[in-house]
Every structure is written in C-alpha cells, then in structure tokens.
Amino acid sequence: MKTEIVKVNGITIECPIEGEQNYVAIKPICEALGIDHSAQIRDLKEDEILGSTVVSMTTVAGDGKQRDMVCIPLKFVFGWLFSINENRVKPEAKEHVLKYKLECYNVLFNHFFGNIKRQIETNEMEIKLLEEINELNELKNKTASDLRDKKAKLDKIREERLKNEPNLFDNQKCLLYNL
Numbered sequence: 001m002k003t004e005i006v007k008v009n010g011i012t013i014e015c016p017i018e019g020e021q022n023y024v025a026i027k028p029i030c031e032a033l034g035i036d037h038s039a040q041i042r043d044l045k046e047d048e049i050l051g052s053t054v055v056s057m058t059t060v061a062g063d064g065k066q067r068d069m070v071c072i073p074l075k076f077v078f079g080w081l082f083s084i085n086e087n088r089v090k091p092e093a094k095e096h097v098l099k100y101k102l103e104c105y106n107v108l109f110n111h112f113f114g115n116i117k118r119q120i121e122t123n124e125m126e127i128k129l130l131e132e133i134n135e136l137n138e139l140k141n142k143t144a145s146d147l148r149d150k151k152a153k154l155d156k157i158r159e160e161r162l163k164n165e166p167n168l169f170d171n172q173k174c175l176l177y178n179l
Helices: 026-033 037-046 074-083 091-163
Strands: 003-008 011-018 021-025 055-060 066-073
Touching (some): 021 074, 026 091, 066 074
Antiparallel strands (some): 011 021, 021 066, 055 066
C-alpha cells in the first residue's frame, strides 16, 4: 500500500493512501497528545459522522514496523482534533491543543461570518449602484425634458422670426417701389 508523510498539528505521521483518500492513524496522534487512544477510538466509532469513516489499515508504526491501525480520512482529522478535551491531554500538549482549538474557532467564524460579511458588502454595493442608476435615470429624464423645452423654444423663436419679417406688399401696395 502506498503511503505519504503528512504533518497534523505539528505531528509527522505516515498516512496510507487508499484510492484517492489519505488516511491518518489515530494512535500516533493520541500518543503525541498523551491521551488514551482506546478511548478516542471508542469515541470515534460512537460518533454519528466519524463512526462511518473509521477503518483498520496496515501502516508503518512509530517503531518502523507494519501494523494494523485504526485510521480516519485526513479530511476528518481536523474536526476530530477540535473535539478533544484539552484537560485530558498531557500538560506539555495542552497549550498546543488550546492554540489549535482557538484557530479552529477563528476559521469557523471567518468562514460563516465572512460569508455574511461578503453578502452585506455585496448588498451595499448593489444598493449604491441602484441609487447611482436611479440618479442617472433622473438626470437623463431631466436632460430629455430640458432638451424638449429648448427645442420648443427654438421652434418658437424661428416661428416668431418668420412672422415678423416685413411683407413686401402691404395693402396691395408694393413697399419697395411704391407702386
């Protein structure tokens, strides 16, 4: 079976690959954190989501020998680590677990609030653009109205100018030659 070395929360672990899926052995992580791996495996198997992902695979153990180990897919490891009670880990690991959990809280907040924040920003941009479009439409309508008014005035001026032109003939008399 093909394996790949990965780091999970600073712990180097050899992960077996089955198909397209990377798996992570639970025991080395539990040993690094100083928690009972049997209890963690039991909790994993009882979890409604993680329980369906637990598999037993042959992988290289810490002593370099091939061993059957309980594994879960890499994509679920981060959520499982987040669920570990920091008061149950060895004292030197507690600070790392707390730091990791804080990072998870931040990532979750940024993911969910970030979506809301982006939606609010998008809504604000949309409202601003709609207001600008409305202002431009009002300006366009005023400009069209002003244009019609100016054309009407121009037509009236031309009409008046033509009315006020002197007649060449007044009362059947020729003004130019006084006929």
